[in-house]
């Protein structure tokens with residue numbers, strides 16, 4: 203049980219090794235570095251939940267997209283830190299950033315089998331727009347690994 207309140211802040215280079223808390227995160231280490239570079243260029247926001255210097259979670263915000271819809275993606279909380287409100291805080295911060303930028307809505311996707319995340323998003327006011335397949339890629343040792351998932355597309359109006 204942690205006592206300190208998590209601070210949601212932009213990721214730094216020093217944080218990147220602290221994200222490797224599981225085999226899945228280690229698999230994505232080059233992707234994290236790529237996203238960090240995109241964040242430095244201002245293309246995305248890449249935020250972390252910092253609890254006394256320990257990184258407990260991450261989230262990404264893409265304010266400007268080709269289709270005009272801002273997106274939230276990459277929400278992840280370290281397994282032993284879940285169910286303490288950190289995921290909610292990361293989402294609230296992402297929405298606050300988008301509101302400051304003038305966004306009036308935000309979209310995200312969630313794997314249809316991911317009941318924990320789906321429950322969180324519904325609780326935060328997201329509604330399902332449609333069901334579809336999403337393909338995303340990440341770099342690993344000079345190759346692009348492709349992942350396809352059945353997802354719900356969700357949306358929330360930002361007031």
Ligand SMILES: CC(C)(COP(=O)(O)OP(=O)(O)OC[C@H]1O[C@@H](n2cnc3c(N)ncnc32)[C@H](O)[C@@H]1OP(=O)(O)O)[C@@H](O)C(=O)NCCC(=O)NCCS
Nearest residue numbers: 277278279284285286287288289290311312316318319321
């Ligand atoms: C989905 C995920 C990000 C949620 O993160 P989290 O930090 O556990 O989220 P929260 O703590 O804000 O909310 C989770 C639950 O804890 C509860 N909770 C929040 N604060 C709490 C507290 N202080 N004490 C007890 N319970 C608390 C919430 O009410 C919620 O309850 P519910 O599941 O019964 O609705 C996390 O499970 C995760 O990383 N999963 C794997 C990656 C993933 O699926 N990412 C989403 C991709 S779309």
